[in-house]
Amino acid sequence: MNNVTDYNNQTITRGDLKYQGKAKSVYWTSQADILWLHDTNQATALNGKVHENISDKGRLNSAISYLLFKHLHQHGVATHYLKHISETDELVEKLDIIPVEVVVRNFASGHFVSRFGVASMTELTPIVQEFYYKSDALDDPFINDSQLIALHYATAEEIKSLRLKSAEINDILRRRFAEINIELIDFKLEFGRRADGNMILADELSPDNMRLVDKTSGQSLDKDIFRQHKGDLTVGYREVLQRLEKLEK
Numbered sequence: 001m002n003n004v005t006d007y008n009n010q011t012i013t014r015g016d017l018k019y020q021g022k023a024k025s026v027y028w029t030s031q032a033d034i035l036w037l038h039d040t041n042q043a044t045a046l047n048g049k050v051h052e053n054i055s056d057k058g059r060l061n062s063a064i065s066y067l068l069f070k071h072l073h074q075h076g077v078a079t080h081y082l083k084h085i086s087e088t089d090e091l092v093e094k095l096d097i098i099p100v101e102v103v104v105r106n107f108a109s110g111h112f113v114s115r116f117g118v119a120s121m122t123e124l125t126p127i128v129q130e131f132y133y134k135s136d137a138l139d140d141p142f143i144n145d146s147q148l149i150a151l152h153y154a155t156a157e158e159i160k161s162l163r164l165k166s167a168e169i170n171d172i173l174r175r176r177f178a179e180i181n182i183e184l185i186d187f188k189l190e191f192g193r194r195a196d197g198n199m200i201l202a203d204e205l206s207p208d209n210m211r212l213v214d215k216t217s218g219q220s221l222d223k224d225i226f227r228q229h230k231g232d233l234t235v236g237y238r239e240v241l242q243r244l245e246k247l248e249k
């Protein structure tokens, strides 16, 4: 992998590893406000307790994320994404990450089904928005507004904004996937603060953190293939990428 790129007419060099995530590595760069992400081939489930190396997964995630972030930008959503620099690497803006996973659900699936005992794929109206405290050690526990505020993880204003922004992103992505006959069942987002305090979308947008099913066959095209041992995960991811790429032509 090349460790030099350019951005805004400046040379950016990859620096030391900042953080080793479950499916990506995060590096410092020669610019204090820019990070270098590398998507690995690791697939994990049960918060990292199950993991496997799956050839081509990093490239597929990187390419899908790029197209979805680009689409959000075209719809005026501010995000940390700066540049797709190789098949598996991207530059992003360094943010002060809010330690909250925002889950948006259009249909019941996964933990919503096991927690509330409703039938899988029940349509949820209005949409469901949930917050989880990001902590592998604690298994990402459910967290509510007053807990977020009392623990100083987010202000009341920021919580309001997390709800508004995640609902807006849901509308845009749901419509985009509908164009390629895919239903967006649910997904997880993360946000961070810029130096000026402004909160924007961070993390990645890939089938690792969203449930996607083919609207006709009901077939899973996301990490549920791996979680539920339903075959080769890259078949689903590749299908998502090919359909998104067709929209670019």
Ligand code: 5GP
Pocket: 047, 101, 103, 109, 110, 111, 112, 140, 186, 187, 188, 208, 209, 210, 211, 223
């Ligand atoms: P559930 O709460 O049903 O397990 O997940 C809801 C949605 O959020 C799914 O699309 C799932 O992929 C995503 N999600 C929830 N927690 C995590 C997480 O810790 N990491 C990732 N990558 N995605 C998550």
